[in-house]
Amino acid sequence: MSDITSLSAVTRPADVRPSPGDIPRSRGNAMWVTDRSGMVGWGRAASLTFSGPDRFTQAQRWFDAVVASATIEDEVARPGTGLTAFGTFSFADESADSSTLTIPATILGWDEQGAWTTTVRSDAASDGETIAPIGHLGKVQWGPGDLDEDRFTDAVSETVAILAKGDIKKVVLARDMRIVSEEPMDERLLVAKLARDFPSCWTFCVEGMIGATPEMMASVRAGHLTTRVLAGSWPTTGGHDAAEYALRSSAKDIAEHRYASDSVLHAIDLQASGPVRANGPTILRLPNVVHLATDFEADLAPGWTGLTAAGAMHPTAAVGGTPTDKALEVIRRIEGLDRGRYAAPVGWMDSQGNADWALALRCAQLEADPRRARAFAGGGVMDRSIPQQELAETEAKFSAILRAFA
Numbered sequence: 001m002s003d004i005t006s007l008s009a010v011t012r013p014a015d016v017r018p019s020p021g022d023i024p025r026s027r028g029n030a031m032w033v034t035d036r037s038g039m040v041g042w043g044r045a046a047s048l049t050f051s052g053p054d055r056f057t058q059a060q061r062w063f064d065a066v067v068a069s070a071t072i073e074d075e076v077a078r079p080g081t082g083l084t085a086f087g088t089f090s091f092a093d094e095s096a097d098s099s100t101l102t103i104p105a106t107i108l109g110w111d112e113q114g115a116w117t118t119t120v121r122s123d124a125a126s127d128g129e130t131i132a133p134i135g136h137l138g139k140v141q142w143g144p145g146d147l148d149e150d151r152f153t154d155a156v157s158e159t160v161a162i163l164a165k166g167d168i169k170k171v172v173l174a175r176d177m178r179i180v181s182e183e184p185m186d187e188r189l190l191v192a193k194l195a196r197d198f199p200s201c202w203t204f205c206v207e208g209m210i211g212a213t214p215e216m217m218a219s220v221r222a223g224h225l226t227t228r229v230l231a232g233s234w235p236t237t238g239g240h241d242a243a244e245y246a247l248r249s250s251a252k253d254i255a256e257h258r259y260a261s262d263s264v265l266h267a268i269d270l271q272a273s274g275p276v277r278a279n280g281p282t283i284l285r286l287p288n289v290v291h292l293a294t295d296f297e298a299d300l301a302p303g304w305t306g307l308t309a310a311g312a313m314h315p316t317a318a319v320g321g322t323p324t325d326k327a328l329e330v331i332r333r334i335e336g337l338d339r340g341r342y343a344a345p346v347g348w349m350d351s352q353g354n355a356d357w358a359l360a361l362r363c364a365q366l367e368a369d370p371r372r373a374r375a376f377a378g379g380g381v382m383d384r385s386i387p388q389q390e391l392a393e394t395e396a397k398f399s400a401i402l403r404a405f406a
């Protein structure tokens, strides 16, 4: 645990909704934007990293301890006000990337009812800090990462052969791309572009992990959990209607979706205090792909939080496979990437018990070198998958994040 004494958080109503130009820094921000609400934070009042299989419960315990010793004065009392932490977690228990929770020193937030400012502890640099102008990226280039296109299609073929034996039903394989810009990457610019282009998604930036995801693991408001699970995709290169028709009539995608939604339902059944309601599969249309989507909702049983619920679901069969352990072993052996914080929970939680923990998809991790980032995209492989089709699906998924860098 870090050397936190007591924090003092003050939330007051604000007159205007913030814009990216109100954020002083180009890096190290915590941002969360939807079409209806958002928060942008900077500075670190407190922060801690976690690792290993119990990283989610470690993080929850730390946040609970911070809240218990804090003085919170909240004149707004809506989701995201009071003491709020942003987090990003690693996909794998053994990842070299840490999982982190950060309580920003300053948060500007807004929702449909108005705006607010939370100040936890103003670190020296944010007092009267000059706002750095929003920087453009200059020329941007991207190319294959550790698993290039040929190796990805080989990995799909190899996995299809394993799936044909019947013990393993589904494995989600991913590949990575390296992005290099001429000028330093500015989080404010990337977030503004993603939020504009993907208004129906959750746009995030936490510890340089930036993206706009359509998948929600655990959104909690007053103890009520909502989840959106996606699996089964079709690129919209031939138009949305054609993609929707292809997806609705694809037995492979319908079965692939079923494994993912079953894995989430199984987890929520253990977390719910009453009935779990399901709605789906329906079609979710995004600019670059259409997905099969199922929404679940339930009241959380005592003891569960958004973060522990998301942690217990992770990795769902939307990013791992079925059965989970065997699929993860295939991912480790055949894909072989350290996925870092891709395909794992990213989001925020507040001291009132509200939280949004989305699945970090359609995203890139900004690196310590400010001109470099690494993006990931993957797809569910089934026994009847066609390698070139899986590749095309990852291309369509990559386009979401690559467009933000263009």
Ligand SMILES: C=C(O[C@H]1C=CC=C(C(=O)O)[C@@H]1O)C(=O)O
Residues within 6 Å of the ligand: 172, 174, 215, 230, 231, 232, 233, 260, 291, 317, 318, 319, 343, 361, 362, 376, 377, 378, 379, 380, 397
């Ligand atoms: C693993 C990813 O997508 C998941 C979420 C939606 C649809 C998926 C699919 O159709 O394969 C994946 O399960 C990704 O975007 O990198």
